[in-house]
Amino acid sequence: MFQSLQDKLDKALHTLKGHGQISEINVAETVKEIRRALVDADVSYKVAKEFTNDVREKALGQDVLTTLNPGQLMTKIVHDEMANLMGGTTSELNISENPTKILIAGLQGSGKTTFSGKLANYLKTKKSKKPLLVAGDVYRPAAIDQLKVLGEQVGVPVFTEEGNQKPADIAKNALAYAKANGHNVIIFDTAGRLAVDSFMMREIREVHDAVEPTETLFVVDSMTGQDAVNTAKAFNDVLDYDGVVLTKLDGDTRGGAALTIRTVVDKPIKFISTGEKMEALDVFHPNRMADRILG
Ligand code: GDP
Numbered sequence: 441m442f443q444s445l446q447d448k449l450d451k452a453l454h455t456l457k458g459h460g461q462i463s464e465i466n467v468a469e470t471v472k473e474i475r476r477a478l479v480d481a482d483v484s485y486k487v488a489k490e491f492t493n494d495v496r497e498k499a500l501g502q503d504v505l506t507t508l509n510p511g512q513l514m515t516k517i518v519h520d521e522m523a524n525l526m527g528g529t530t531s532e533l534n535i536s537e538n539p540t541k542i543l544i545a546g547l548q549g550s551g552k553t554t555f556s557g558k559l560a561n562y563l564k565t566k567k568s569k570k571p572l573l574v575a576g577d578v579y580r581p582a583a584i585d586q587l588k589v590l591g592e593q594v595g596v597p598v599f600t601e602e603g604n605q606k607p608a609d610i611a612k613n614a615l616a617y618a619k620a621n622g623h624n625v626i627i628f629d630t631a632g633r634l635a636v637d638s639f640m641m642r643e644i645r646e647v648h649d650a651v652e653p654t655e656t657l658f659v660v661d662s663m664t665g666q667d668a669v670n671t672a673k674a675f676n677d678v679l680d681y682d683g684v685v686l687t688k689l690d691g692d693t694r695g696g697a698a699l700t701i702r703t704v705v706d707k708p709i710k711f712i713s714t715g716e717k718m719e720a721l722d723v724f725h726p727n728r729m730a731d732r733i734l735g
Contacts, residue, residue: 448473450511470514471496481694481733482665487703495521519730526698526726531683531708535567537654539618540625545644545675546659548632551687553583555659555713556629557590558721563625564596572623573598574614576607576647577631587629594718597623607631607643608650615651628653636674645678656681657710660701663688668697669704676705683710686724690714698729 449470471492478488498517534540542559546552556573563569573591575598577583584600591598599614611628618626630647633640648656658681660668675681684705689695689712698709709724 447511448477449514466510467496467499470499474514474518477734478696478699481735482662482696482700483733484666484669484696484700484704487700490703491521491525491699515734519727519734522699522730522733523726526702526729527708528726530723530725531710533683533710534655535563535569535625538624539615540569540655541615541628541651541653542625543628543630543648543651543653543656544659545630545656545679545681546632546685547636547661547671548580548634550632550659550661551685551713552632552659553577553586553590553629554716555657555685555687555711555721556587556627557594557596558713558718559711560591560596560625560627561594561718562721563627564594569625570623571596571625571627572614572618572621574611574626574628575600576610576628578605578607578610579631583629583631590718608646611647611650636671641674641678644675648679655683657683657685658707659685659687660697661688662686662695662697662712663691663693665697666700669700672701672705676707681707683708685709685711685713687713690720694733694735695729696733698724699733 474495475488475492478491479485495518498521499514502513544552544556560571560573563571573587573596575584575587588598599617601610601613604610614626628651630644656679658672658675660672672684684701684707686698686709702709712722712724714720714722
């Protein structure tokens, strides 16, 4: 396991303990330690650099309180700054529209279909909604079957139109079906591809225009590091989405992608996915993620 940032900073700053202010000299070494810790946690180098420059400004001249040692003080500054950058507080899903239309976008394998099932379950059990899931992947019959299985598991119907090759038409038909059957939330799972390409982007844009979503959520695998950030940017350029879902945080990553994505696309992270079970979904808390990244 990684050494915690707190331990590293305690070491770097031990001479300051009990007196004085944080000065240019002792901050230089600390900043290097922080940058290294962030890069170890999968934060991109560029974002780590910008971030530590901000932290340096904040730290300089701060009195080392008797209650905190310098390592603790620096860790607190870093933690608070990081939580702030990731939005400060939780960012609620907008479910006020009736029906609320939620479009799920992302690469194949990112965890879109699993998340769609989890979100349906969350809205049904925690928000007392009556969701409808819509299978929009016309290229992979297995994806449709997967959504049907998840829908059954969470007790939410799944709208499919096997044979229809036009996702935008399926979406429109699903909307009519939802209205006729009293569904107040519609979750559109869409097709993904292994890499960003212009065909996929055009298609998701068409679905977006047909649905006019209340919320568009971009799903991304937190284990994919720098690629996650490039994908987040490419999707945002086309969809101008409302929020990000980080998946596979039960894996072996500190989750630095959260900080990088938030900094690069400036969109809130709304949910984190932490496993394959339908209950493994959490609302994103910037404070908790800062704890995790810092270790
Ligand atoms: P899609 O192609 O984007 O729809 O991705 P899927 O929902 O099919 O997920 C791809 C794989 O990742 C599947 O094997 C899922 O069970 C798995 N998966 C999805 N979310 C998570 C998660 O949060 N943690 C873990 N460990 N696996 C996940």
